[in-house]
Amino acid sequence: MGEIVGYKLRRAQLFVFQDFIESFAKMKLRPAEFSVLAIIARTPGQKQTEIAEQLGIKRANFVALMDGLERRGLAERRKAATDKRSHSLHLTPEGARFVDKMTSVWRNHEERLIERLGGPEARAALLDLLGRLLDDPER
Template identity: 55%
Template sequence: MRREQPSTQEAADDRTDALRTEATSSIVGYRLRRAQLSVFQRFLTVFESLALRPVEYTVLVLIADNPGRKQTEIAEVLGVKRANFVPLVHGLEQRGLVERVPSDFDKRANALHLTQEGEAFLAHARQVHEDMEQELVARLGGEKARKTLIELLDRLT
């Protein structure tokens, strides 16, 4: 005897309990990915007015902290393929934030520098990021929890 399937609405009405997630919620990789998505979504919201993505912010910070370094060095530190990094830098260059100049050491390579506009832009972006970072640290439970989290994450890399 064939059992009749309840309608979608009836099935939804019969469900009073929450979706069971125990099997995934204790998986380290799953929890890391969920946390990463949450932090990135917050970043995108906070940085929307600056039209800045997380990777672009990181590139600007690395260039500011390492002026004159080659594109390939910055890309390597980030784990970004050259084919993806070149258009990323080009976009920052088009916005007037970054300039590429021939390297003093290797004329075939480009050294990266922030423009004056890029320095001013990054100073503002760093403050926006610091405010966001402090909000995240507060959600973690303070600086001690942040330090513990960083130490734990370092064990995975």
């Protein structure tokens, strides 16, 4: 099994997720929540459907995820200015502070992974290889 690409990728994903879960345990933050908060922080005002699509999250699951972020006071839905039927997503002031802390924890997590890979050059090579899988024009 150790020579099967898909098997190695899956095992690597599990390793990365386990480190992520341990890193963010005190913040009670899951990978999907991290991704949503990071996108909202980077580009506030996007519609729910846009962010759900970017992350490959089903609409019903995304609504539940956002409900949880709102209950925690980290993000909020606002009626979109151009379409009153849709909602744009924004961080709350508490959410902005949370994202700052989240980013610091993420940097430490990322640095551990890069070190384990062998440094910045290995990281760049891995990202290049993974990009080749994801950017396949035949798919």
